[in-house]
Amino acid sequence: MKRYAELYFCLTRTLGTLQREVDDLLKTYGVSEPQYNVLNVLQEAYPESLSCGDIAGKMISRDPDITRLLDRLERSGFIERRRGSPDRRLVFVKILEPGMQLMDTLREPVARLQERQFASLQDSDIQAVLECLARVRSRIEESALTPGRPAHTPSFVLAGAR
Numbered sequence: 001m002k003r004y005a006e007l008y009f010c011l012t013r014t015l016g017t018l019q020r021e022v023d024d025l026l027k028t029y030g031v032s033e034p035q036y037n038v039l040n041v042l043q044e045a046y047p048e049s050l051s052c053g054d055i056a057g058k059m060i061s062r063d064p065d066i067t068r069l070l071d072r073l074e075r076s077g078f079i080e081r082r083r084g085s086p087d088r089r090l091v092f093v094k095i096l097e098p099g100m101q102l103m104d105t106l107r108e109p110v111a112r113l114q115e116r117q118f119a120s121l122q123d124s125d126i127q128a129v130l131e132c133l134a135r136v137r138s139r140i141e142e143s144a145l146t147p148g149r150p151a152h153t154p155s156f157v158l159a160g161a162r
Contacts, residue, residue, distance in 0.1 A: 018117055025113055029106060030076075034061070034069055036106070039078060042095035043103045049082070049092035078102060 019033060026036050041058045042050060050058075056066050070093060073079045078099030084090030095103075118126065 021113060025109060035073055038069060039095060039099050039103055046095055049094040052091050055093060
């Protein structure tokens with residue numbers, strides 16, 4: 001049990017360190033990590049539009065206030081939103097040319113940062129980590145689909161593992 005807690009906290013600390021560096025880089029370009037994530041999702045879908053629900057489902061980390069996030073991107077001219085037809089409750093989002101240009105501008109600096117962050121790892125190390133994390137995610141997703149099992153571990157359970 002203690003090994004699992006140690007692994008969990010090591011992964012969490014490492015992710016925090018990686019994200020701080022990405023956040024610092026993205027701030028110099030005037031975007032946050034969640035905004036970058038949305039633009040990345042939309043760029044992959046281009047030229048198609050995606051619903052807000054589709055965007056939320058494809059994001060790396062869940063943002064509880066996707067509407068406000070989209071508001072900022074729209075004000076910056078990176079995306080456009082339009083109501084669905086015939087269901088006006090649906091909102092579809094599409095990346096615009098300035099958003100595409102920003103993502104093109106960010107491609108190289110983000111790639112250099114990631115290369116620097118993981119430079120101490122060999123290709124075989126990276127492959128092993130990817131495979132291990134895929135197994136962990138798969139197990140969590142499988143258990144979330146099992147009737148009677150919680151879809152996530154409540155934070156109070158994790159706090160007790162320390």
